[in-house]
Amino acid sequence: MIECNLNIRLGNFMLDTNFSIPDKGITVIFGASGSGKTTLLRTIAGLEKTVSGFLKIGDEVWQDGVDFVPPHQRSVGYVFQEQGLFNHLDVRGNLDYGIKRSSAIEEVFRDSILNLLDIKPLFNRAIEELSGGEKQRVSIARALLIKPNILLMDEPLSSLDLKRKEEILPYLDALHDELDIPLIYVTHSPDEVSRLADYLILIDNGKVIGSGKIEDMLTRFDLPISHGVGATSIIEANIVGRDENYELMHLDFSGEIFVVADNRSAIGQTIRLRISARDVSLTKERQSNTSILNIFKAVVDDVVPEGKSQVMIRLKIKDSIILSCITLKSAEMLNIKIGSKVYAQIKSVALLS
Amino acid sequence: MLNEVDLNAILVTIKLATISTLILLLIGTPIAWWLSKTKFKFKAVFEAIIALPLVLPPTVLGFYLLITLGSNGPVGKFLESIGGSSLAFTFSGLVIGSVIYSMPFVVQPLQNSFSSIGRRPLEIAATLGASPIDRFFTVAVPLARSGFITAGVLGFAHTVGEFGVVLMIGGNIPGETGVISIAIYDHVEAMEYGQAHWLAGGLLILSFLMLMMVYIFNRRFSIMRNSD
Numbered sequence: 001m002i003e004c005n006l007n008i009r010l011g012n013f014m015l016d017t018n019f020s021i022p023d024k025g026i027t028v029i030f031g032a033s034g035s036g037k038t039t040l041l042r043t044i045a046g047l048e049k050t051v052s053g054f055l056k057i058g059d060e061v062w063q064d065g066v067d068f069v070p071p072h073q074r075s076v077g078y079v080f081q082e083q084g085l086f087n088h089l090d091v092r093g094n095l096d097y098g099i100k101r102s103s104a105i106e107e108v109f110r111d112s113i114l115n116l117l118d119i120k121p122l123f124n125r126a127i128e129e130l131s132g133g134e135k136q137r138v139s140i141a142r143a144l145l146i147k148p149n150i151l152l153m154d155e156p157l158s159s160l161d162l163k164r165k166e167e168i169l170p171y172l173d174a175l176h177d178e179l180d181i182p183l184i185y186v187t188h189s190p191d192e193v194s195r196l197a198d199y200l201i202l203i204d205n206g207k208v209i210g211s212g213k214i215e216d217m218l219t220r221f222d223l224p225i226s227h228g229v230g231a232t233s234i235i236e237a238n239i240v241g242r243d244e245n246y247e248l249m250h251l252d253f254s255g256e257i258f259v260v261a262d263n264r265s266a267i268g269q270t271i272r273l274r275i276s277a278r279d280v281s282l283t284k285e286r287q288s289n290t291s292i293l294n295i296f297k298a299v300v301d302d303v304v305p306e307g308k309s310q311v312m313i314r315l316k317i318k319d320s321i322i323l324s325c326i327t328l329k330s331a332e333m334l335n336i337k338i339g340s341k342v343y344a345q346i347k348s349v350a351l352l353s
Numbered sequence: 354m355l356n357e358v359d360l361n362a363i364l365v366t367i368k369l370a371t372i373s374t375l376i377l378l379l380i381g382t383p384i385a386w387w388l389s390k391t392k393f394k395f396k397a398v399f400e401a402i403i404a405l406p407l408v409l410p411p412t413v414l415g416f417y418l419l420i421t422l423g424s425n426g427p428v429g430k431f432l433e434s435i436g437g438s439s440l441a442f443t444f445s446g447l448v449i450g451s452v453i454y455s456m457p458f459v460v461q462p463l464q465n466s467f468s469s470i471g472r473r474p475l476e477i478a479a480t481l482g483a484s485p486i487d488r489f490f491t492v493a494v495p496l497a498r499s500g501f502i503t504a505g506v507l508g509f510a511h512t513v514g515e516f517g518v519v520l521m522i523g524g525n526i527p528g529e530t531g532v533i534s535i536a537i538y539d540h541v542e543a544m545e546y547g548q549a550h551w552l553a554g555g556l557l558i559l560s561f562l563m564l565m566m567v568y569i570f571n572r573r574f575s576i577m578r579n580s581d
Contacts, residue, residue, distance in 0.1 A: 071479040078480035088495045101482035305419050
């Protein structure tokens, strides 16, 4: 468990946070620019001193208002947004800087990190010879090589162009699968949230406005993230079979079968699906003459108005929750109320990993 | 050619400049580091004091040093009371004068290069487990390399070239406080232009070479950093 109750005053800006998050998986801190995300991350690393409050990582208290563990004594890996490498050292020198200052790092562990992030070909390169994506890979490797108790990443992709982002995202997916320490990841990109987050902290103007599991947070109507054109839901599903004739995969979630385009992942693997609220339409009867493959029985869990002409609906498909955004007129025609039984037709999904 | 007094003057000058530069780097580095980091309200007061020798006539500085270090001054009296002797007209007095006189030439380049490092590299080092002293020697010093070269060369060259302060507190004792700049003055006074030429020309070439080295080195260094 990571417990955090911190108050930071920087000039006119106040950051007031109180949350606890699980000590494994990826926790994403999401909010607009200037909302205090980076300050919060820096505070966890001990880089901001004007802080009062309490911070506990696992069994270690890092600050409690009286004692303050300085940053070099906190077991933390930090990946900066940009310019996060020492220019006076080469790649090897950068990696060794942290290793030399940590207690014995085994060769096997070191190799596993270097292989995971594909660092070995870069070893003797000078920092200015690296691309933006390579720099971030070296930063991540350097942070992991000190075997920290927690890994912090401050918008590691925001300084990269789209191509470089695509290049580095698979490495982050690999981290997601391999890492046994908690990762706190700051971003303002909704795409990175839905792809990486297990747990989500929403921050707005210095205040934490909500925190919880990603699936729940995306579908909580009291939070801004569940409204507007970006409203999406996430489902984790297992690959259970494939249809070679049509190049399709069958995915199981809560006992229902989802059919999607085959992405060549192995059977048994878990895959994350993103479903935009605008891609989910509702019918009262199951349609048979339709091009839509994915139609599920669902129960309306909640309905709220979305602007003047639309409604946002939270649907339960067995244990899973998805969002649907339809027009107010349709909702009235179908007589949608809490508890209504409907069929959800999902027009398209995005496979995230 | 050079006579024995001239050779002594060269030796004294080199010794004085070397010792002063080493002391300046030792004292100037922590001062420059502090000035580059502090948010202290009256920082400008300290910066102005250090910069004073840039604008004061050296004779003013030399006059006050003579008053302070001489046997009637506070420092001189204190030294005599503990069994020592006054520092006026000694090599040690000359070193103290040179250190004060050349201080801005060492502190300012160091302060500038410490400031230009920014806080990021030091924060990276902290998150990788480096203590403040460790960070200073393994990150700040290598990144401020060009500042150290500039500071060292300017401190040395400026000490070699000083005249007014030396004249006031050094006297002109051959082998003890007689330096090149005063030797040149003496030769000119005595109409010995040939010998004055040797010394003056030597200083001119030496100064030019040292400054050129600073510029070449700084250019290479800044190209290396800007290519990022």
